[in-house]
Amino acid sequence: MPEHDDDRPPGRxxxxxxxxxxxxxxxxxxxxxxxxxxxxxxAGRTFFRQPLTGTYETVEGFLLVAAVWLGLSRxxxxxxxxxxxxxxQKVSPRVRLLITAxxxxxxxxxxxxxxxxxxxxxxxxxxxTTSTTVIPLPAGATWxxxxxxxxxxxxxxxVDVVSGLxxxxxxxxxxxxxxxxx
Amino acid sequence: xxxxxxxxxxxxxxxxxxxxxxxHPTRDAWSEPFIEELEKRADDTIDINVDYIGxxxxxxxxxxxxxxxxxxxxxxxxxxxxxxxxLPIAGxxxxxxxxxxxxxQGSAALIKFLRNHAMGEFADQNMRPVMAYAVDPYxxxxxxxxxxxxxxxxxxxxxxxxxxxxxSIQALGASPVQMSVADTYxxxxxxxxxxxxxxxxxxxxxxxxxxAGYATRNLKVGSASLIYAVNDDWWQSLSPKAxxxxxxxxxAVQRSAPPEVYDVEQKSYxxxxxxxMTVYDVPNPGEWESAxxxxxxxxxxxxxxxxxxxxxxxxxxxxxLDDAAQS
Amino acid sequence: MxxxxxxxxxxxxxxxxxxxxxxxxYALAIAGVVGLAMAVGVDGALDVIKSVPVSxxxxxxxxxxxxxxxxxxFLSGGRIVSGLFKxxxxxxSPVRGGLAMGVVGAxxxxxxxxxxxxxxxxxxxxxxxxxxxxxGYSDRIALGTVASAGTLAVMIPPSVAMIIYALATDxxxxxxxxxxxxxxxxxxxxYIGVIFLWARVAPSAVPKVPTVTWxxxxxxxxxxxxxxxxxxxVLGGIYSGLMTPNEAGAIGAAGALxxxxxxxxxxxxxxRAAIIGTVSATGMxxxxxxxxxxxxxxxxxxxxxxxxxxxxxxxxxxxxxxLLAVIAVYLVLGxxxxxxxxxxxxxxxxxxxxxxxxxxxxxxxxxxxxxxEIGLATPPLGMNVFxxxxxxxxxxxxxxxxxxxxxxxxxxxxxxMLAAPDVVVTVAEWLVG
Ligand code: NA
Ligand code: NA
Numbered sequence: 001m002p003e004h005d006d007d008r009p010p011g012r013x014x015x016x017x018x019x020x021x022x023x024x025x026x027x028x029x030x031x032x033x034x035x036x037x038x039x040x041x042x043a044g045r046t047f048f049r050q051p052l053t054g055t056y057e058t059v060e061g062f063l064l065v066a067a068v069w070l071g072l073s074r075x076x077x078x079x080x081x082x083x084x085x086x087x088x089q090k091v092s093p094r095v096r097l098l099i100t101a102x103x104x105x106x107x108x109x110x111x112x113x114x115x116x117x118x119x120x121x122x123x124x125x126x127x128x129t130t131s132t133t134v135i136p137l138p139a140g141a142t143w144x145x146x147x148x149x150x151x152x153x154x155x156x157x158x159v160d161v162v163s164g165l166x167x168x169x170x171x172x173x174x175x176x177x178x179x180x181x182x
Numbered sequence: 183x184x185x186x187x188x189x190x191x192x193x194x195x196x197x198x199x200x201x202x203x204x205x206h207p208t209r210d211a212w213s214e215p216f217i218e219e220l221e222k223r224a225d226d227t228i229d230i231n232v233d234y235i236g237x238x239x240x241x242x243x244x245x246x247x248x249x250x251x252x253x254x255x256x257x258x259x260x261x262x263x264x265x266x267x268x269l270p271i272a273g274x275x276x277x278x279x280x281x282x283x284x285x286x287q288g289s290a291a292l293i294k295f296l297r298n299h300a301m302g303e304f305a306d307q308n309m310r311p312v313m314a315y316a317v318d319p320y321x322x323x324x325x326x327x328x329x330x331x332x333x334x335x336x337x338x339x340x341x342x343x344x345x346x347x348x349x350s351i352q353a354l355g356a357s358p359v360q361m362s363v364a365d366t367y368x369x370x371x372x373x374x375x376x377x378x379x380x381x382x383x384x385x386x387x388x389x390x391x392x393x394a395g396y397a398t399r400n401l402k403v404g405s406a407s408l409i410y411a412v413n414d415d416w417w418q419s420l421s422p423k424a425x426x427x428x429x430x431x432x433x434a435v436q437r438s439a440p441p442e443v444y445d446v447e448q449k450s451y452x453x454x455x456x457x458x459m460t461v462y463d464v465p466n467p468g469e470w471e472s473a474x475x476x477x478x479x480x481x482x483x484x485x486x487x488x489x490x491x492x493x494x495x496x497x498x499x500x501x502x503l504d505d506a507a508q509s
Numbered sequence: 510m511x512x513x514x515x516x517x518x519x520x521x522x523x524x525x526x527x528x529x530x531x532x533x534x535y536a537l538a539i540a541g542v543v544g545l546a547m548a549v550g551v552d553g554a555l556d557v558i559k560s561v562p563v564s565x566x567x568x569x570x571x572x573x574x575x576x577x578x579x580x581x582x583f584l585s586g587g588r589i590v591s592g593l594f595k596x597x598x599x600x601x602s603p604v605r606g607g608l609a610m611g612v613v614g615a616x617x618x619x620x621x622x623x624x625x626x627x628x629x630x631x632x633x634x635x636x637x638x639x640x641x642x643x644x645g646y647s648d649r650i651a652l653g654t655v656a657s658a659g660t661l662a663v664m665i666p667p668s669v670a671m672i673i674y675a676l677a678t679d680x681x682x683x684x685x686x687x688x689x690x691x692x693x694x695x696x697x698x699x700y701i702g703v704i705f706l707w708a709r710v711a712p713s714a715v716p717k718v719p720t721v722t723w724x725x726x727x728x729x730x731x732x733x734x735x736x737x738x739x740x741x742x743v744l745g746g747i748y749s750g751l752m753t754p755n756e757a758g759a760i761g762a763a764g765a766l767x768x769x770x771x772x773x774x775x776x777x778x779x780x781r782a783a784i785i786g787t788v789s790a791t792g793m794x795x796x797x798x799x800x801x802x803x804x805x806x807x808x809x810x811x812x813x814x815x816x817x818x819x820x821x822x823x824x825x826x827x828x829x830x831x832l833l834a835v836i837a838v839y840l841v842l843g844x845x846x847x848x849x850x851x852x853x854x855x856x857x858x859x860x861x862x863x864x865x866x867x868x869x870x871x872x873x874x875x876x877x878x879x880x881x882e883i884g885l886a887t888p889p890l891g892m893n894v895f896x897x898x899x900x901x902x903x904x905x906x907x908x909x910x911x912x913x914x915x916x917x918x919x920x921x922x923x924x925x926m927l928a929a930p931d932v933v934v935t936v937a938e939w940l941v942g
Binding site: 240 | 553557
Binding site: 024027028031032034035036038039041042046056059060061064065067068069070071072074075078080081096099100103104106107110113114117118121142143146150 | 526529530531532533534535536538539542555558559562563566567568569571572575576579751752755756759760762763781784785787788789791792793795796899
């Protein structure tokens with residue numbers, strides 16, 4: 001597990017950061033593919049009476065899942081996930097860290113479990129091939145995508161908790177600054 | 183009371199989840215009667231607790247398979263469309279060109295077929311089929327076109343449920359699109375689609391006569407089946423007596439349900455006609471059936487390629503259909 | 510009900526966690542797992558959550574979320590959106606709060622074509638909040654307007670919620686659609702009224718726009734011109750029946766890309782940023798839905814919601830009192846669960862009682878949809894507020910307090926529907942003919 005990932009100077013991201021970047025691009029590619037497949041489907045249907053059969057199944061079963069799950073960890077890195085900000089404004093950053101450390105570790109464990117279960121199922125269903133998608137795909141691919149996304153998200157959550165606690169040991173003010181810089 | 187309670191009293195706890203909303207004809211004829219049949223078999227030696235969670239509240243049509251495999255539910259109803267990649271043999275009832283005449287005959291043949299040819303396939307997935315409903319062959323609902331010959335479908339966009347049904351729509355010359363039955367109403371209304379392949383029951387359940395003018399009654403464009411299955415771990419945890427009780431309840435519903443849904447289907451057509459829809463027979467159904475006959479052959483070939491004897495399976499299926507038609 | 514810990518402990522856990530500032534999605538996941546563990550044991554809970562990520566993400570109806578957000582990102586990445594909003598500001602300049610009123614109007618139109626309030630809030634949050642901020646609107650009113658106006662998609666037909674109600678109760682879909690029109694439009698008008706009053710009461714939240722000359726107004730049309738074909742493509746595509754709303758999102762995104770590259774100065778770095786912005790907002794929104802799905806499974810398996818509904822429906826009292834109690838339950842359930850889950854779970858219990866009391870089924874359907882829809886804009890699980898916040902940033906508390914003003918307007922509409930059931934039903938029947 002990479003330590004002090006966020007302490008690296010900009011331009012030299014740590015391994016977790018690099019994995020997140022790759023997954024984010026894959027997620028972006030899935031979004032673009034949804035757009036393109038739908039475009040081909042609607043244009044084909046409208047102008048040539050020939051839709052792209054399997055668009056619905058491919059988008060729903062694979063691309064949408066990839067678009068959502070592969071990008072989650074990047075959102076966590078930049079603390080984009082929506083939280084309520086009413087009470088915490090009233091406590092010090094150090095107290096806030098201590099309060100959130102346990103639930104966040106628990107969430108990390110939940111995503112870790114989802115990753116484990118996803119990998120297991122991905123392997124189990126890898127040789128089942130879908131017949132309704134635009135091109136035949138292994139049914140396990142959907143589960144692999146969820147497993148990858150949850151694994152990296154779970155690691156990201158735990159890494160941020162640990163590095164936050166380590167920094168809070170030294171100076172809370174710096175830790176807060178550091179957090180904003182990530 | 184002073185009577186002795188038998189110390190060996192067994193309990194059947196069944197969590198039964200499906201996607202069927204309350205008032206859905208299939209739920210009325212299959213799911214709920216099964217629970218009644220099961221519960222009335224409770225006695226001094228056996229307690230039966232059924233927790234039924236319908237309406238897709240816990241499991242949807244597509245997620246039932248996973249939930250059943252994981253034991254989140256002990257029993258559920260599998261839609262052939264969504265499972266035929268995982269349980270290919272069980273998908274036979276939806277292959278066009280392998281069709282039964284009606285749901286009564288088809289359901290009798292399907293449960294026999296599953297018991298004799300698909301138990302291994304289900305067991306590999308930690309499941310066991312207990313009841314099977316082969317839906318009446320699908321017909322075509324169209325907005326503004328009365329269909330006589332398959333060529334009338336050229337250039338029309340027709341909703342299919344996916345899978346083999348889309349193949350037969352294509353074989354007839356129309357362009358298949360995939361969407362949920364719930365979206366069909368809006369899409370017909372707005373002209374996104376020109377028609378839909380569906381079971382007759384759906385016409386009344388979804389008020390489709392509001393938005394479409396025509397419905398065929400004698401086509402067999404495709405079909406679907408609903409297989410009620412139990413989790414195999416749950417099944418193995420039951421005593422032989424409890425297993426027998428579950429099988430008896432299933433057998434009773436397997437006899438009573440098909441005629442009941444068949445009636446609902448006929449009433450759906452009557453309701454559609456009363457609402458001003460043109461409900462009609464195409465003049466020459468044979469010319470339609472020959473258009474998608476090759477799909478059944480392809481299914482058999484695919485099966486054979488994956489190591490099962492496709493020809494033998496198809497022959498067995500047709501044999502059970504004949505048996506059912508005789509009786 | 511309260512002697513059973515599994516019916517309230519998870520709620521306490523949820524509320525406690527939400528206040529620690531951890532993301533709402535995470536709070537839902539933990540509370541859901543705790544509740545499931547109490548209801549079906551730890552192993553059972555793990556089995557239940559195993560498939561939730563796939564089953565609750567792989568749903569075609571969600572496609573409209575990334576596609577409409579992508580369209581918004583492409584548009585805002587170039588100069589097209591600012592052109593459109595400058596035009597709106599110039600033309601509505603005599604009215605204080607005119608821009609926000611325009612956003613309500615745009616949502617009514619968008620609501621009329623899409624059934625997804627989340628897609629509406631995502632699209633408008635991305636596009637209009639930054640513009641309202643630029644013109645000096647406070648975050649409360651900007652976020653509140655978008656979060657609330659997004660709910661118009663549920664009430665103004667077509668609406669997936671109404672179809673689900675129709676299926677569950679065997680009510681006519683056409684009558685429900687026709688019946689939704691009047692309360693839907695009334696809601697839009699009331700929202701405009703809320704903005705008008707807001708501008709009166711707190712003028713600092715709503716900027717005074719200097720009145721512009723007619724010459725300036727017409728010249729502002731030029732900047733908005735490239736956006737017009739896109740509106741025609743998306744709205745026209747849906748109304749003419751060429752495409753479904755989901756598809757229109759994708760086509761709209763492609764159109765927005767082309768128009769923004771041609772007229773709006775959008776280049777590769779902007780395109781890259783737009784795609785990453787879409788990934789980010791989509792992930793946030795769907796993750797909340799997936800985690801709410803975990804919590805919802807706890808509510809189902811523990812029979813918590815069912816117990817509450819059974820309790821309410823067993824109340825003995827006057828006809829109207831029972832109706833009010835049922836509405837109160839829908840209000841609370843709407844705060845915690847998705848519209849679909851609420852309708853499917855409760856209607857088998859509430860509908861027979863309400864019909865036996867002699868209430869009109871179409872009218873009751875509209876009342877239920879309106880009530881649950883209010884939950885989309887209230888804490889703790891105001892999906893539309895989350896989505897708006899995810900798309901536009903700012904403080905979540907501002908978004909919720911801003912939406913509260915509009916929720917007050919919602920109650921006004923709901924009260925009118927309760928007071929005059931005949932009007933709603935008569936209009937629906939007249940429209941269907
Ligand atoms: Na709508
Ligand atoms: Na809410």
